Amino acid sequence: MKVLIREEEIHDGIARLAKQLHEHYGDSPLTIVAIMTGSLVMLADLIRRLEMPVRISLIAVSSYRGKMTPGELEIDDSRMLDIRGRDVLLIDDIFDTGNTLVEVTARLQKLNPKSIRTAVFLRKEGTSKVTQRPDYSVFDIPNAFVVGYGLDYEDLYRNLPYVGVLEEADLKQPLPH
Numbered sequence: 001m002k003v004l005i006r007e008e009e010i011h012d013g014i015a016r017l018a019k020q021l022h023e024h025y026g027d028s029p030l031t032i033v034a035i036m037t038g039s040l041v042m043l044a045d046l047i048r049r050l051e052m053p054v055r056i057s058l059i060a061v062s063s064y065r066g067k068m069t070p071g072e073l074e075i076d077d078s079r080m081l082d083i084r085g086r087d088v089l090l091i092d093d094i095f096d097t098g099n100t101l102v103e104v105t106a107r108l109q110k111l112n113p114k115s116i117r118t119a120v121f122l123r124k125e126g127t128s129k130v131t132q133r134p135d136y137s138v139f140d141i142p143n144a145f146v147v148g149y150g151l152d153y154e155d156l157y158r159n160l161p162y163v164g165v166l167e168e169a170d171l172k173q174p175l176p177h
């Protein structure tokens, strides 16, 4: 595994994001909507650096399989908090084509929040297929498949404390049960 972003760099990056959020929101309460499961680690690190009152709401997004056209997303917001009139920060692990962020933002908008901003841990360069951009991205990375710090390959590697690029040798190893 090739290390792309070291643990110390991530630590500093999350601190930088927290500072930007304090500058923008001040002491106002913030509702963070986190897209599972990839943003879990970022969520845990970020919220412990925030000093305003924070609410946390989790949603799950998955790509439709089977008869639906690819790219269409299934959004499970059954456990969403009431965000009407609230300042919302939507967070996700990575911005690739941008479809996830666009679709989830549109869905949240219908719930009449006071505002919505978006923050991603990683943003891939040159892969976006939408005009919307995240308001905050902790790191911009080249177009490679990355794992760690919440990001998975076949549901594994989320627990790595760094971000790595999978190499041929990693992919050839049999996956544990």
Ligand code: 5GP
Pocket: 038, 092, 093, 094, 095, 096, 097, 098, 099, 100, 101, 144, 145, 146, 147, 151, 152, 153
């Ligand atoms: P988008 O909708 O922006 O194309 O994709 C966002 C989702 O695709 C992310 O939430 C993540 O689940 C997945 N994804 C995109 N690129 C990568 C990557 O390099 N590594 C991993 N592990 N997931 C990725």
Ligand code: MG
Pocket: 035, 036, 037, 038, 093
């Ligand atoms: Mg995801």
